[in-house]
Amino acid sequence: MSSPLDKTYNPTAVEKKWGAHWAEHKLFQPRQTEKSEPFCIVIPPPNVTGSLHIGHALNNTLQDILIRWKRMQGFQALWLPGTDHAGIATQNVVERQLKEEGLSREDLGRPAFIERVWKWRHQSGDHILEQLKQLGASCDWERLRFTMDDGLSLAVKKVFVQLFEEGIIYRGERLINWCPRCLTALSDIEVEHEDVKGTLYHIRYALADEPEVFLTVATTRPETLLGDTAVAVHPDDPRYQHLIGKRVQLPLTTRTIPILADSILVDREFGTGAVKITPAHDFNDFEAGERHGLQPLTILDFKARMDPLGLKNAMVDQTLLANLSLKSVKDARLLVIESLQEQELLLKEEPHPMAVGKCYRCKTVVEPYLSPQWFVKTAPLAAPAIDAVETGEIRIIPEGWQNNYLGWMRQIKDWCISRQIWWGHQIPAWYCRTCNKEHLLETGHAIGTTTEGGVIPESVTMSCFITSDAKPIVSETAPTQCPQCGGDNLFQDPDVLDTWFSSSLWPFSTLGWPEETEDFKKFYPTSTLVTGLDILFFWVARMVMMGIKLTGQVPFRDVYIHALVRDAEGQKMSKSKGNVIDPLTKMNEYGTDALRFTMASMASPGRDMKLAEERIEGYRNFATKIWNAARFIQLHTDGTKTPSPPNSRPFADRWILSRLNHAICEVTKALDTYRFDQATSYLYQFIWHEYCDWYIELAKPSLQRDNDPDAGATRHTLLESFETIQRLLHPVMPFITEEIWQSFPHEGLSIMTQPFPTENVDWNDAQSELDFSLLQAFVSTTRTGRALLNIPANQPLAIFGTSTHSNESASLKDLQTSIESILRSTLTLAGTPDWPSDRILQLVAGNLTIGLPVEPNLDLQQVVKKVKKQIDAKHKECSRLESRVSSPAFREKAEPSVIQESEERVISLQQELALLTSSEQQLGTMLR
């Protein structure tokens, strides 16, 4: 801070300066100090090519607050940064770029494509890290990791091999969620459900033996009926019992299919009580098919088009088959309905709300698709992950989310981990072409159906269809020969692993695991994980499962879950809605500290937060307020400073130290319980409304008088308290506190390595706090009167004061000069009988009575109105309390302390009422 100082804090230059300073001195590295315990947070790795959005700002602000706080508390604090390769998301971005050049990834071929992604990653990657630095994130940047760097890739392979050997990872042909645009499998949770207005179609299936008798089924997806392999009714449904075991003629085909009884699949209340079973295109039907030994019939191809060969296998009528061939689901539905109508098989259509699944990356409607994939068997992993949370070894904060976690974990399904994309960790499994001759079909796309058989030259793609019967050789390194036949005609499984597979290892892979590194030994299990609710299942749950399985220990102790940031209207922020608040813009506009303070203040547990720009502005003002307090203190402290024990200092000093101690305790308690909202609220309240509004005002007189005996002690208190406040505030507002701290006399490189304030019982001073309340009541009441009587604030007054309470009367004497200076008035302390009898307005606050001179020509009507209103309010309250106090039931059952308190309040209210009434009378006489 150079002199003369600007009136307002100018954040941009300051932030740059201290950001560089921190980096230069490597202050973000964990410090080895004696008896210091480790405290470690691993960052939720942002997408390597992403850029900072408001959710990141929130997430990382909270982490930084924790890590700065713990660091100042003397912990060996490590915040481990890194980025995620974000398989599908990143691949989509690069593919979009290629498309603009008129190319596809197949045009490039796999190696060139991957090279291209790496290039993009190096170009635009880590951009977000610079933005995190701008936010003040005190990560140890020298430990930066990336999910696809060598160490982490090795961990991924090792885990895959180990879990495969233990039978936890397996390969199988299952119905999975398939994105026909990304052309890859997805896990269950990568599908977002969206409610849409669908139609329920009632379709008549004629009995095979009695064509005039129909069984009507209800379905929302008529186009899939071509792949039906049965119809199901409920076994106890009297309507259909006689049909069970018979067969129906499947419309639009030459097939007949059986009528089955299935109590799991069929809901008698739904539709007609009869449903079609299409095992290849519906998850429930697939399970039903397995129960009844039905062969799935696939009729959609990998792009969710009607598959000619599938239709042929399904024995679809020739002309229809030709029309349907390669049609989209949507078009096919229309055609099928049309054909049904022609044959009078469509009985009715009714509106029916339904949910469709969409790809979480590209929002395309997802199709159930039968294909061979790799899976993680989750049951054995979930059990200990449930245990860890139930026993409290892992705490989920706020507690409410614990049930969400447990509920999900208890009904978890196996995790499909193979993705048919190219960007990611390629699965460390190889196949021998010789031994698997019958199980391989090399095709032109990443995964195909057996229908489009044309073999593509190897130079273009290594892609192939590998049936679930193929025998993989799973190994961390590429095998040179087949262990079975000794041949060397091997090739690697083309699939890559789900991005979240590597993410699930993040808390330990980043610390060097599987090596027993120093970092791993020291910092694992990590301390706290800070994350949004949206990735509780994607990430947190899987880290717990993998962490326990692979390291034998939980990956973290506390999981703090924060809410989502929405816009001021409560809408989810999205680029398409144009309601995105860009944190970087706001940081430039209002300062990073203001944005950080806003983020923290909104982080109250359990609900989404609406972000209005005015809030950031408000906290920018707060920063300016602090800045100006600093200017004031600097202006008045460049001389003497007389250290003295707290209890020998002037009243205001003793009071503010007592309050500061209180603030330290409250802020610490709030941070201890992850109540960032409370921590910021205490800081704001204390710094602005106690320190600036009152303490600085109270300190002014002695600083401004020449040779005031208290000035030395007050200067000392100002510096001591303000420096402490900077440290207390530093975790939330690192930049401005550093700037101020550095501009005051100091020792050390940075405020960020100074100790966080701790409770100082020597500062507690109950009497000064009581006295302050008295002073505050006196001053506020007088000011109210001043406003009421229209007396300008700068006009000196001769006021009178007294208290009905003897202790207060004594205190008033001590406070007299403070009151006089803050009110710019002279105060006469005397009982009301000694006050002038005329033109004095009496005001009441508790035991206090204050007399204000009334100008002869003032319009008193308004004042009378006001006093009357007060009397009314007090009267109401008083009579309510009186009736409570006199109620026998209350006297008998309420806590004695409550009874006493109520009685005391009645007495004091009665007193106030008496005084107010007498004021009213006085005013009446003045009016006459």
Place this chain on the structure above:
RNA sequence: GGGCGAUUAGCUCAGUGGGAGAGCGCUGCCUUCACACGGCAGAGGCCACUGGUUCGAUCCCAGUAUCGCCCA
């Protein structure tokens, strides 16, 4: 369909079994000596609704309505 949560000042949200709070906004006064990104004062609320428990309910319980989220 199942589960969870919310409903408090104009707005955004804290909060507590016994006197309704903050920030922003609004109104009035004030260029006063750190700060007009400021100071001082003020207005504004049957704490969603209906019952129950209790001496006492904004708070606990049940139900209703509306909204939101997660899961299927």
